[in-house]
Amino acid sequence: MLVKTPVGTEALVAFERVTKSYDGATLVVKALDLTVRRGEFLTLLGPSGSGKTTTLMMLAGFERPTSGHILLDGAPVEKLPPEKRNIGVVFQNYALFPHMSVEENIAFPLRYHGVTGPAAKEKVDKVLGMIHLEGFGGRRPTQLSGGQQQRVALARALVFQPKLVLMDEPLGALDKQLRERMQVEIKHIQRSLGVTIVFVTHDQSEALTMSDRIAVFSDGMVQQLAGPTELYERPANRFVAQFIGENNVLPGDVSTDGRALRLAGGAVVLLPAAIAPGAVEATVRPERLQAADRASDRAIRFPATVREVFFLGDHARLTCEGLGVAELSVKMAAAEFSVLQPAAGSSLTLAFEPEAIHVLAR
C-alpha cells in the first residue's frame, strides 16, 4: 500500500498580496495570499473564471502579476522567466511536442538541466517505467491514447526533478473511468516521489479525492483553504458550502444565550459552543437527512412534504418542502427508499442528527 510521506509545514511557495488584471479595470485575481507547503498536494478549486488558472500561470511564469510578490523558496520570482524557475507544468491538452517522439519529449528538459548522454537515456527509461510505457519511447504522441499522452506529459514534467509540478486541469479531456484511474496513479506517483504538486480543477470530487489541502477560488479570491474533510464538514461560507458537494442552506435564529439555533419551521438544535445571537444561515447535507423511524433518539424530527422524486439506482433523491425551505434536497439510500416508497405530494417525517447542522459564519 501507499506509504504516505509526511507533509511539511515549511512554505515552498508564497503568494503575497498578488493581483492580476488584464484590462486595467477588473481584477481577475484579488490580493491573493496563499502558501504552498513543501511536499503537499494542493488543489486550486473553483468555477471557470474564478482566477485559479491565472494563479497557476503566474506561478509558472507565463503571466506577470499586476502587483504583489510570488516567493519560491523565499526568493521573489515575478521577474524570473519560466525557463529559470525549475517548475514542471502539465497542461490541460498535454502540450506534447508533436514533431518529437515520446523519448525526445521526455528528454527535452534534461539537456537544460545538465543531464546528457547515457545518464539522460537512463532517466528517460526510468520514468517510462514509472508511467508503465516501456517500449513506447519511439512513438509519436499522436500514436498514443489520451491516457498515455497524459502520462507522458506527467513524466516530462517530473523527469528533471523540478521543485514543484503544476497541473492545469490535466484530466479534463479523459473519460470518467480513465480519469478516476489517473487520479489514483498521479496520487501514487506524488506520494512515492514526495514531489509538491499544485493542481487546478473545477471538479470538486477530483479535488476531494486527491488533495492534502484545497484552496476554493471564487471571484478572484480564496474563499477557504483547508483539508478535504474540513472543507466538506465545515465550509467557511455559503459559496464553499454549495460548491463542495450538495447542500441545503437553512435560515435560522440563534437564541439570546447563543446556545440554541431555531430553524424556520420550529426545529431547535443545541449548539456545541455558544455563538453570537441573531439571524444566521445553517447547512445540512442531503445525505444527513433521513426518514424519522431510522434516526436515533437524539435526532431532530420535522415534517416535510414530498414534491418530486428521482430514483437513481443506488439511491433516490427527494425534493421536499420543510424547515422553511421550498426545495429541501434529501438523499435516501435505495433500501430505505424501497420500504418507504414516498410519492410526490405525500407527507413524511424527516430527521437529522444535531451534529449534521453547520452554522455558516456571518
Place this chain on the structure above:
Amino acid sequence: MWLPQYATPGERIGRTFVVLFAVLVALFLVAPLLVVVPLSFADQPFFTFPVPSYSVRWYADFFSSERWIVSVFNSLVVAVLTAVIATVLGTLAALGLSRPDFPGRGFVMAVLISPMIVPIVIVAVGAYLFFGNLGLANTRTGLVLSHTALALPFVIVTVTATLSGYDRNLSRAAASLGAPPLDVFRRVTLPLIAPGVASGAVFAFATSFDEVVVALFLTGAEQRTLPVQMFSGIRDQINPTIMAAATMLIALSVALFVTVGWLARRAKG
C-alpha cells in the same frame, strides 16, 4: 449532398441548373489558360484551332535567345532575394502579431497588408520617384526592395494563419522545461510552423516572379525581367515564343500550387 431526399421537383430542376452553371463558370476560369498551352506547341505562327501540327520550335526559340535567357536569370535572382528577405521579415512580424493582446493589432495588420491593396501603378511611380533620388533606379536592389514590400503581406498572412493553428502551450511547455526563448523557437515553434513559412516563401517568390508593372518602371535593359520581356513582346506583336514563355509560367504556377497544397497538408499533420 447534391440533392436532399426531400427535394421537390422544382428544387431538383433549380439545383441541376445551378450545378450546370457552376461547371460552365469553372470551365470559363481555366479555358483561357488551356488555350495557351497547345498554341505554344504549334508548328505555325498562327493562333488557330485545331493546331495543324505540333513542334517545339518556339521553345527552341526561347532557349536560344539571349534576351529571354537573361530575363529569366534576372527574374530568378530578384525573386529568390525577395523570397528570402520577405520570409524572414514576414515570419518575425507574424510571430509578433500572434502574441496575445498585441497593441493596436488591427491597425498594424492593416498597414502591413496594404501593399496588396494599393494600386500597383502607385507603388511603381512612387518607387520610380523615390528610388530615383536615391540612385536606385535601374538597379536590381531597387526592384528587390519594392518586390519585397509587395511580397511581405503574403508571407505575413500565410504565417499568421499557420500560427493561429499553433498551440501556444507548446512554447510555454518548452519554456517550463528549461528551454530559453531562442531554443523554444528553434526546437519547437519553427519545426511546427515550417510548412506555413515555406508556403509564405513560395507566395513571395511567385509574387516577385510574376510582377510586371514595378519592374517596368524600375528596370533598364540590363535588369529586364521575364514578365517585362513578355509584356513588351505582347505590346509589339504577340508571337508564339511568348506562348512558350506563358506555358512555362503556367507549369511553374502549377508546380508552386502543388507545393503549397502539399505543405498545407503537411502542416495539418
Place this chain on the structure above:
Amino acid sequence: MSSLAEPAHRSLRAQTFRAALPDRLIALGLVLPALLFLVVTFIAPIGALLMKSVDNAEPAAVLVETLPAIGAWDGVGLPPEPVFAALAADLKAAQKNRTAAGLGKRLNYELPGMRSKILSAARAVSKIETPPAGGWTEAITGIDPVWKDTQTWSVLQRNASPVTAHYLLNSLDLTRGPDGAIAAVPESEAIFLTILGRTLFIAAVVTLGTLVLGYPLAYAAAIAPPAVAATLMLFVLLPLWTSLLVRTTAWVVLLQSNGVINDFMMRLGFTSEPVQLIFTRFGTLAAMIHIQLPFTVLPIYSVMRQIPQTQLRAARSLGAGPLSAFWRIYAPQTIPGVSAGCLITFILSLGYYLTPALVGGATDQMMSNFISDFINRDLNWGLASALGTVLLLTTLALYAVYVRVLGADRIRLG
C-alpha cells in the same frame, strides 16, 4: 466614495500597463523590422508621390529675384520697374543655366503657350547687355504682348509658393481662374473626372460580373460532395496562382482579330469577318471578370461552407419552401462573404493597369494607365502624381471600410 476609488482605479491601469509592457515590447520588436522595411520601401515612395503632386520647385528655383519682388504687387496694372528688372536678371540666369525650358513647361500647364514665350523672352533678354535706356519694362513688354497682360503676372505671383494645388485641382477638372478663384475647366478640357468615373464604373461592373458568376459556383461547391467540391475549387485556385500577365496574354490570344474566338465564330458562320473584340470595353471587362473571379468566389465559399445544412432542414421542417428557405435562411448568412469578396474585387479592380493596357481600347483606359502615360509619355510628373493621389485616396477609403467592417485578418489567399 467615487473620488476615493478613482486614483486606485487609475493606478491599477498603470500597474497593468507596466506588467504587460515587457511582453508588448517583445511583440512590437518582432513586428518592427517589417514595419520599418515597409516605411522605407513602400510608404516613403508613396509619400514621394504625394509630395510630387503638390511640388512647385521650378518657379522658385528659376525666378529667384522675381518672385520676392512681385510679392508686393497689388495686381492692378503692370508691376513696377524693379519687378521687370528682376525678371530680366532671372531670365538671363535661366538662359545661361538652361533652366528656362523647365520653367516654361511648368507655366505652360497654367497658361497655355507660355513655354515658347518664356524661351523667347530668355533668349531676347540675354542679348541685352546693359540696362536699356527705356527701362526693363519697355524692353520686356516689347518682346511679346503676353508680358503686358496682368494675368501673366498674377500667375507668376501665385507660383511664389513651393507648393501648388494646381495638379490636384487639375486632376479633378478644376483650375484657378485669372482672379485666383477655383473654377471648373472648360468642358473640352475636362477629362479626369470622366476617367475616374469610368474607372469606378468598370470596377463596379467587374464586381457585379464576378458575383453573378461566382455565387452559384461557390454554392455548387458548398453543396457538392467533397471530391467534386475539391475539383471545383481547384479550377478557382489554379488561375489565381497563374501570373496575371499570363492570364492577360491568354485573353489577347482569345480576343484578337485573328484570334481564337473570331476564328471559331467565323468557322461556325456566326460572322463573315472578324469582330473587333480586343481593344474594346468588352475585352477589358471579360478579362478582368475572369481574373477577379477567384477573389470574389473564395470568401463566399468559405462562409457558405460553414453554414450547416441542418439549418435548411430545420427551415423546411418549420414550413418554409425550398426558395423561401434559401432566401430567408441561407442567403442572409452569406452576406459577410459576399461583402468581403465584392469589396476586395472592387478595390483591386480600381487599380488595374496591365489588362486595360493590353486588351482595352486606346480611348477607354483606366486611371492607372493615365498615371503611367503622364509619367512616361507626357513627362508631367506632377499631374501623374496628382491622379495617383486621387486613386490612392479612393482605394484607401474603401480599404478603411473593409478593415473597419471585416477586419484586415479576413484578407486571405487561396
